[in-house]
Amino acid sequence: MTRFIQIKLPTVLFKNINAKLFLSKLPNALFIVYFLALVLNVDTALAQKSASGTVKGTIRTSDGVAAEYVNVLIKETNQVAITNKNGNFTLRNVKPGNYTMLASFVGLNTQSQQVTVTEDNITVADFTLTENKQRLNEIHINGRKSNKFLRKETDDIAKLPLKNLENPQVYSVVTNELMKEQVVTNYVDAFKNIPGAGVPLIYNNGRTSLLSRGFTTENLVRNGISGFDYNSVDPANIEKVEAIKGPSGTLFNSSMVSFGGVFNRVTKKPLDTAKTEIGYQSGGFDLNRITADVNTPLNKDKTALFRINTALHSEHSFQDEGFTRSIFVAPSFTYQVNDRLSVQLDAEISTYNATSAYRLAPYAKGKVFNIKDLAIDYNRSFAGNSVDYTSKQFDVFGQVNYKISDHWKSQTAFARTYSNTKGMVTQLTIVSDTGIRQSLQKQDFPYYGTNIQQNFIGDFKLGSIRNRLVVGLEYYNQKSNRDFTTVNMPVLNYTKPGAAYDNFNADKVSALAASSPYTYTQTNLSSYAVYASDVINFTDQLSAMLSLRADRFDNKGSYTPSTNTRTGNYKQTALAPKFGLVYQVVENQVSLFGNYMNGFSNVSGTDFNNNTFKPQYANQWETGVKFDLWDHKISSTVSYYDISVTNTTRQDPDHPAFNIQDGTQLSKGVEAEVIANPFTGFNIIAGYAYNNSKYTKADASVQGLRPAAAGPDKLANLWVSYRIPEGKVQGLGFGVGGNYGSASYQTNTTTFKFVIPSYTVIDATAFYDQPSYRIGVKLDNLTNEKYWSFRLAPQNPTRCTLSLNLKF
Known part of the structure; x- marks a missing residue:
């Protein structure tokens, strides 16, 4: 008899969004998921019958309570089961023989038992974990099983x-x-x-x-x-x-x-257990991707651990031209010197060869005000594969942890980063109702970064009040050297480009660049900071967070050696306070919280009177509620925030060539997130964000308007999946979900608005996960929705990706 799986999805309505449109497209996705279920379905009636037996059992803690989510493994066959809420498990189709059974749970000692399986009989294998229910719950919290x-x-x-x-x-x-x-x-x-x-x-x-x-x-x-x-x-x-x-x-x-x-x-960090996982993904647009994750202890006592993650990636754009090819290697090493001292060292190294990301600027004097109405081919890149660049990355990170006492520890971290882009990067600009200009910068653009942090972290009591305190120092430096020239191509008719479409190639562009002047500039920014943050527990349910950071910035600006000039240099000092209050209405289940937070951004330049600008500040007030209910089956956060940005610059109405610093901007809204596991194997992730942003004091051209870069004011996400927890097809699973965004702007001024339409994108997946392998298939953008980013880059149409992972 063929077995089918029925999944009932809850209807989720989001206030103020086009929920009807979002949900109307789910049936198409569910049909494809249903079809995948048929393809992956196991027809047990046609399976060849072989001699086998069954192993059943119950797992309890030392105080007699049923242990849920415990893994049960037959070592010789790699057959595995997970206990249900009653602590029961069943392993079917086990060939007759003698076996070693292992019962394990993250953070607990593995229990073993020898069993003998006979044909057509049930073998009982019960386990008792040495830990009690309280200990098991603690591990549930940490492992989130x-x-x-x-x-x-x-x-x-x-x-x-x-x-x-x-x-x-x-x-x-x-x-x-x-x-x-x-x-x-x-x-x-x-x-x-x-x-x-x-x-x-x-x-x-x-x-x-x-x-x-x-x-x-x-x-x-x-x-x-x-x-x-x-x-x-x-x-x-x-x-x-x-x-x-x-x-x-x-x-x-x-x-x-x-x-x-x-x-x-x-x-990813090194683990104390040897394991290897090799993955391969293949999909539309010529996607080919190989990954490897190799982890091994380097000595018998497992104080020295090593792990390396690598990826080889290649794909083409869905458009007529465009590609990405990369090689990535990330080794990491951990050494536990003694009970007090540990050292971590890791790196990320990559080479990335690609064509530029699509970027389009609209025509502000045109007759079209919505990207969907623009008569430009969604599948044309207006660039060539020979007009490409290469980026390189070589980053080293380290951390030293030292336990000073039972209440204090020291954490020293550093990062040294290097990245470089060399080659040709492009941009497209519409200059008339039918004309488009292809522009290019040929450049060599390296960045260098250094970051050092020293933290002292304490957990102690002052009288009966618990304090968790971090005090830190930080040094940061960023340098860059940029050597570039700009090339502008002749205007092209984007509705009927003709033979001229092929002129944007490396040979012709390089010839134009050879006669164009190059510009070479250097930048150098340093910052020095000290900060402290203390969480004070007045009671087990009431706590407060008090934090403060002081920064000193030294930006040497942009230096041009050919003219011996420096622009944009400044020195600024800024303070960032933070205050938070939490009251757990139901301890470890429901908490009410509120916070005041501050962030800042440095502003270069001077006003008409040669006064240096101050840092730009954002002050946030927020309040909300957090839930963690029913043994972590539902976790949710709902909050309201109000962010006020001050010290923004705007054009000086009396001196148009200068800016003044009295602008303000407001961003407020509501965010909600739910992560739920209502029953074993079934998971839900849902989110909703409403954001109301506007300039409250700014240039007349944008006064009272939403900043274009703020994106859609309403966004929603949903993912629902089910994995069969036990039985003959244990590990088989399906998922479906999507994302919604309301209409937004690429440009939003009183004189010109260019609209990006709303979108609803549906994705689905099916997978079969076993201890030694995992097979998956993913369908992105099932309805082939056309949608765009803020830069008016067309997004991927429907794509199918197949995935295979082997675990050792």
Whole structure:
């Protein structure tokens, strides 16, 4: 008899968004998922019958309580089961023989038992774990086995070991497990699961940025320290992505963050168990990707550990021309010198060869005001494969942890980064109702970064009041050398380009560049900071966070050796305070929180009276509620925020050639996130973000209007998946979800508006996950939706990707 799986999806309605449109496209996705289920279905009636037996059992803790989510393995056959809420498991179709059974749970001692299986009989194998129920619950909290996509506990966000319910800040975490389920081959695809992130911006050298609370936010922070690298980020070395919301200048360098928040990528670390995983992904647009994750202890006592992650990636654009080819290697090493001292050292090395990301500027005097109405071919790149560039990356990171006492530890971290873009990067500009100009910069553009942090972290009591305190010092330096020339091609008719379409090639461009003047400039920025943050527990349920950071900036500006001139140089000092309050209404389940946070951004230049500008400040007030209910089966955060930006510059109405610094901007809104596991194997991730941004005091051309770069004011994300937890097809699973964004602007002024339409994109996946292998298939953009980024870059149409992972 053929077995079918029925999945009922809950209807989720989001206020103020086109939810009807979003949900109307789900049936198409469900049909494809249903079809995949038929393709992957196991027809048990046609299976050849062979001699076999069954192993059943119950696993309990030492105090007699049923143990859920425990892994049970037959060592010789690699057959595996997971206990249900009653602690029961069943392993069918086991060939007769003598076997070793292993019962294991993350953080617990593995239990073993010898069993004998006979034909057509049931063998009983019960286990008793040495830990009690309380200990098991603690590990559930850390391992999140009851909700596999919930991993909120982190030391990076507050630079202190705080639980989510204790932290007055809002953040989202995308786990490696979720990225595997969604067959993520591009780093920014992970951000589909973060409320309010929007469509990613891809820049010429592969670096990326997304939205956070209406502000463009780049990917420049790695493991809590600068990962500044103007290059692409490969997902092969990513353990999780942390999206920290709101102005975060108190604990993070302001050069790395935006007023909307900071994206922190956490990399994979060496483990004390040998393992290897080899992956291959193949898909539309000639995608070919090979990954390897090799981990091994280097000595018997497992104090020296080594891990290396690598990726070889190649794909073409869905457009007529365009490609990406990269090689990525990330070795990491950990050495536990003694009980007090440990050292971590890792690196990321890559070579990235590609054509420029698509970038289009509209015609401000034209008759078209919406990208969907522009008569430009969605599938044309208006560039050539020979007009390309190469980016290189060589970054080294280190961390030294030393336990000073039972209450204090020292953490020293450093980062040394190098990235370079050499070659030709392009841009497209519409200059008339039918004309487009292709522009190019031929450049050699290296960046150098140095970041050193020294943190002292304490957990102690003053009287009966617990304090968790971090005090830190930070030095940061960023340098660049840029050598470039600009080439402008003749205007091309973008509706009927003809033979001239092929003229944008390396030979013709290089000939024009040879007669164009080059410009060489150097930049050098340094900052010195001291910061402190203290979490004070007045009671087990009431706590406060008090934080302050002081920064001294020394920007030497842009230096041009040929003219011996320097512009944009300044020195500034800025303070960033932070205050948070948390009250756990129901301890470890429901908390109310509020925060005041400050971020700043340095502003170069002077006004008409030659007064140096002050740093630009963003002050956020936020309040909300966090839930962690039913043994972590539902985790949710709902918040309201209000961000006020001051000291923005605007054109001086009395002296149009100068700026004055009295502008203001407001960004406020609501964010909600739910991560749920209502029953075993079924997972839901949903998010909604509403953002209301506007200039409250600015140039007349934008006064009272939403900044174009703020993106859609309404964004929603949903992912629903089910994995069969036991039985003959245990490990078979399916997922479906999508993203919605309301209409937004590429340009929004009183004289010209250019609209980017709303979009709804649906994705689906099917997979079969076993201890020794994993097979997956992913369909992106099932409905073949046409949608664009803020830079008017057309996004990928429907694509199918197949994935195979072998585990050793």
